Amino acid sequence: xxxxxxxxxxxxxxxxxxxxxxxxxxxxxxxxxxxxxxxxxxxxxxxxxxxxxxxxxxxxxxxxxxxxxxxxxxxxxxxxxxxxxxxxxxxxxxxxxxxxxxxxxxxxxxxxxxxxxxxxxxxxxxxxxxxxxxxxxxxx
Amino acid sequence: xxxxxxxxxxxxxxxxxxxxxxxxxxxxxxxxxxxxxxxxxxxxxxxxxxxxxxxxxxxxxxxxxxxxxxxxxxxxxxxxxxxxxxxxxxxxxxxxxxxxxxxxxxxxxxxxxxxxxxxxxxxxxxxxxxxxxxxxxxxxxxxxxxxxxxxxx
Numbered sequence: 156x157x158x159x160x161x162x163x164x165x166x167x168x169x170x171x172x173x174x175x176x177x178x179x180x181x182x183x184x185x186x187x188x189x190x191x192x193x194x195x196x197x198x199x200x201x202x203x204x205x206x207x208x209x210x211x212x213x214x215x216x217x218x219x220x221x222x223x224x225x226x227x228x229x230x231x232x233x234x235x236x237x238x239x240x241x242x243x244x245x246x247x248x249x250x251x252x253x254x255x256x257x258x259x260x261x262x263x264x265x266x267x268x269x270x271x272x273x274x275x276x277x278x279x280x281x282x283x284x285x286x287x288x289x290x291x292x293x294x295x
Numbered sequence: 296x297x298x299x300x301x302x303x304x305x306x307x308x309x310x311x312x313x314x315x316x317x318x319x320x321x322x323x324x325x326x327x328x329x330x331x332x333x334x335x336x337x338x339x340x341x342x343x344x345x346x347x348x349x350x351x352x353x354x355x356x357x358x359x360x361x362x363x364x365x366x367x368x369x370x371x372x373x374x375x376x377x378x379x380x381x382x383x384x385x386x387x388x389x390x391x392x393x394x395x396x397x398x399x400x401x402x403x404x405x406x407x408x409x410x411x412x413x414x415x416x417x418x419x420x421x422x423x424x425x426x427x428x429x430x431x432x433x434x435x436x437x438x439x440x441x442x443x444x445x446x447x448x
Binding site for chain 2: 179180182185186188189214215217219221222225233235236238239240285
């Protein structure tokens with residue numbers, strides 16, 4: 156269990172190393188009810204959109220970023236995740252997700268931790284960046 | 296001086312309602328597999344119940360898959376008098392307000408939140424931001440989701 160008192164400004168969260176597979180993206184599109192084939196699942200359709208190959212849906216990347224934070228702080232701790240999709244994320248390529256604590260404060264009776272979060276590629280690509288707000292309990 | 300944007304301003308203040316959308320255990324499990332979630336409250340009903348939840352819990356950004364089921368109108372943005380094409384997904388924000396669980400029936404209420412221009416190295420872009428509030432069957436707000444799209448002239 157992570158407590159507010161355990162967290163300090165500048166603390167690093169992660170990294171989480173992962174990758175998205177064709178099968179994983181296809182299943183994600185199905186539950187999302189996004190009709191396939193599409194630019195997330197099909198090489199030719201991706202090329203028509205000037206992409207080198209099928210990409211990972213932005214909201215799937217966002218879900219993986221949320222996982223880093225809930226793995227660290229616990230389920231139901233993540234209050235706000237705000238991300239910007241900077242570059243297309245390819246399938247079957249190493250993805251690294253990491254975050255840094257940028258502020259800790261008490262606000263409206265809640266212990267708030269703010270962090271910057273980034274999803275990057277093996278060549279330093281900055282795929283998705285954002286900010287998150289996490290609420291944590293105090294030590295008993 | 297700020298550029299005067301040409302789009303359908305009558306859309307401001309209109310709420311577009313959709314749903315109810317039933318949240319199922321299999322949807323939550325498939326979403327969790329997609330993001331390689333390992334926390335058992337997001338993958339297993341018994342584990343979620345043992346931690347005090349009524350049912351398997353949806354991961355915090357689960358609502359993002361429900362947003363595009365809301366039919367939103369074209370804002371008829373014109374750039375230099377010319378209509379613009381499809382938008383690129385620029386960003387997304389999820390503010391979680393309460394747990395979402397299997398068996399919930401969610402309704403969505405969406406409105407046009409903001410339309411603004413930004414000028415960068417590659418020219419002027421217009422950001423279009425929609426905000427959707429999800430409520431459960433008890434009328435409780437469970438999440439607010441913002442989606443932004445970029446259009447270029």
